[in-house]
Amino acid sequence: MAARRGRRVAPAPRRAAVPLSLAGVRTYPLASRRSKVSAAHAARPHRRGGSLADFLEGLPRVLAADTLRALVAAVVRARARRRPVLWGMGAHVIKVGLSPLLIDLMERGFVTGIALNGAGIVHDFELAVAGRTSEDVAAGLGSGAFGMARETGEEVNRAIVEGDRDGLGLGAALGRHLCARRPRPAHLDQSLLAAAWRLRLPATVHVAIGTDIVHVHPACDPAALGRTTHLDFRLFAGEVARLRDGVYLNVGSAVVLPEVFLKALTLARNLGHRVERLTTANLDFIQGYRPGVNVVERPVAGTGRGYRLTGHHELLVPLLAAALVEADGPSRRRR
Numbered sequence: 001m002a003a004r005r006g007r008r009v010a011p012a013p014r015r016a017a018v019p020l021s022l023a024g025v026r027t028y029p030l031a032s033r034r035s036k037v038s039a040a041h042a043a044r045p046h047r048r049g050g051s052l053a054d055f056l057e058g059l060p061r062v063l064a065a066d067t068l069r070a071l072v073a074a075v076v077r078a079r080a081r082r083r084p085v086l087w088g089m090g091a092h093v094i095k096v097g098l099s100p101l102l103i104d105l106m107e108r109g110f111v112t113g114i115a116l117n118g119a120g121i122v123h124d125f126e127l128a129v130a131g132r133t134s135e136d137v138a139a140g141l142g143s144g145a146f147g148m149a150r151e152t153g154e155e156v157n158r159a160i161v162e163g164d165r166d167g168l169g170l171g172a173a174l175g176r177h178l179c180a181r182r183p184r185p186a187h188l189d190q191s192l193l194a195a196a197w198r199l200r201l202p203a204t205v206h207v208a209i210g211t212d213i214v215h216v217h218p219a220c221d222p223a224a225l226g227r228t229t230h231l232d233f234r235l236f237a238g239e240v241a242r243l244r245d246g247v248y249l250n251v252g253s254a255v256v257l258p259e260v261f262l263k264a265l266t267l268a269r270n271l272g273h274r275v276e277r278l279t280t281a282n283l284d285f286i287q288g289y290r291p292g293v294n295v296v297e298r299p300v301a302g303t304g305r306g307y308r309l310t311g312h313h314e315l316l317v318p319l320l321a322a323a324l325v326e327a328d329g330p331s332r333r334r335r
Contacts, residue, residue: 037062053326067307072323074279074305075110075247083246084112084239088261090252091119094192095134096314099127101321103195110324113202113239114171114192117256118212118229121174121193121205125156128178128191147213155181157219164224169232171196171203202239204232206260233260240275241268247279250295252313254284258294265299276303283309283316 044058059065078085087102105111116124126133129151140146147153156174163173175197178185188194196203207229209215209222240248240261250257268275280300282291287308296306309316 052322056323056326064309067309068320068323070305071247071249071279071281071307071309071320072327075324076327078245078247078279079109081245083244084242085110085247086113086115086239086243086249087111088115088248088250088253088257089120090117090254090257091123092252093313093317094120094123094127098313098317099124099190099192101318102192103189105321105324106192106195106199106201108325108328110321110328111201113204113236114196115204115206115232115236115257115260116171116192117253118205118207118214121156121170122152122212122214124191124193125174125178126152128185128187128194129155129181131187131190147216149213153214153217154219156214157217157221157225160228161221161224164221164228167231168228169235170205170207170225170228171232173228174205175203202235204236205229206233206236206256208256233264236260237264237267240264241271241273243268243275243278244273245277247281248295248299249281249283250291251283251317253291254286254288255290258282258290262294262298275299278304279307280304281307281309283311283313283320285310285312 041061043060046055046058059068075085089102093102102111102114106114123133126149135146135149137146140148155177159173159177160170163170163176166173168176171193175191175193175195178188178191178194179197185191185194193203195201205228207225209225214220215225243265248261250261265275278300280295282295284291287310292308296308300306309320311319
């Protein structure tokens with residue numbers, strides 16, 4: 001019965017805590033137990049002057065090191081079967097100087113198509129034309145100078161308009177423009193889009209309007225921008241439709257490209273394409289929600305494998321690229 005209003009209830013008497021006795025604990029021989037790690041999995045110290053192949057072979061055979069091996073094997077297998085190996089990349093991958101490595105992988109057949117977000121074309125263009133990119137946002141924001149570089153705004157938008165006129169997607173429009181530009185860009189060999197155009201590989205760009213500096217310039221034609229990026233979505237979906245036994249890597253895009261990939265995949269399957277037995281991977285220094293569910297988990301549920309590799313792009317991508325080159329055997333580069 002509840003205590004009457006205002007009347008105090010005496011606390012229950014305190015009971016002393018009693019520790020459990022360990023005397024009756026049951027044990028078993030260590031040799032009988034199944035263990036996840038053995039001495040055979042341990043890393044092998046690197047020797048001065050040793051080869052890169054020796055270094056890779058000496059990595060421990062657990063967790064991320066085994067994930068790296070599995071991903072390399074999947075990419076090599078996809079190339080051998082002439083299946084797509086698509087790389088979706090955020091702009092940070094370009095900003096940290098990885099374009100030469102990716103172009104080398106394109107020439108070796110380890111990248112059969114690339115997908116970028118809108119910021120990617122800004123950094124790709126500026127690196128090719130000026131040899132530098134990534135402005136100091138804080139320094140220019142107060143005065144309104146941020147994003148107002150003349151050549152970037154005028155040329156990128158002109159390339160988009162001309163590409164729309166000729167029925168090109170946004171990525172192809174920029175790649176063609178850079179290859180045909182006169183004077184020739186001083187650092188054309190740094191451009192992913194130019195390399196894709198030269199190698200006749202699909203390069204698609206997926207724009208969220210208002211997110212990129214080229215959208216604030218008077219040269220921006222929103223109709224051309226919308227048509228070319230929508231065409232790129234359909235071109236990308238066409239490549240995703242061929243991903244049976246292929247590989248899709250999401251590198252450094254936390255929102256846009258994971259969403260684009262998921263929509264392209266459902267479109268392909270809706271139209272009857274059997275996109276199965278695919279391998280997906282997310283490479284980033286933070287494992288986010290959308291890349292996890294939209295790339296690593298949902299697309300391969302019941303029909304493939306998804307992997308996560310966590311690390312800085314400027315370390316992780318060169319490691320993956322080096323492992324692929326080592327697996328390449330005699331050079332198979334295409335020009």
